[in-house]
Amino acid sequence: MGTGTQLGRVRGLGTAKSGTDHWWKQRITAISNLGLVLWFVISLVRLPDLTYATIVAWLQQPIAAVPLVLMIVSVFYHFRLGSQVLIEDYVHHEGNKVLAVLLLNFFALALGFTAVFSVLKIAFGAV
Numbered sequence: 001m002g003t004g005t006q007l008g009r010v011r012g013l014g015t016a017k018s019g020t021d022h023w024w025k026q027r028i029t030a031i032s033n034l035g036l037v038l039w040f041v042i043s044l045v046r047l048p049d050l051t052y053a054t055i056v057a058w059l060q061q062p063i064a065a066v067p068l069v070l071m072i073v074s075v076f077y078h079f080r081l082g083s084q085v086l087i088e089d090y091v092h093h094e095g096n097k098v099l100a101v102l103l104l105n106f107f108a109l110a111l112g113f114t115a116v117f118s119v120l121k122i123a124f125g126a127v
Helices: 002-011 019-046 050-057 062-090 093-124
Strands: none
Touching: 002 093, 019 062, 050 062, 050 093
């Protein structure tokens, strides 16, 4: 049994020592998503109505805009982490894997920045 482990180390099949960091980031973002999405739902339920004017007035308050931006960042980061794991586990060709992760990163960044920009545009009164 000892020779198999040594042979695995020689071939580079041992641990990369990077999975723990990724795992922790997923758990931390999951916990932050839980709190922020709960805040978001409770905040929407407490509004008198969900008309455009009410939502805009609500988002122009820093107490609403800041947590919403934090929620967007946390949700998209968590999405990227989880999707990256799926790609790494199920895409076996190395070139396709790199391309898929690269496209995933661009996709998550583009949508995340668009969402944050939209909230900030409303928060700063440019609507």
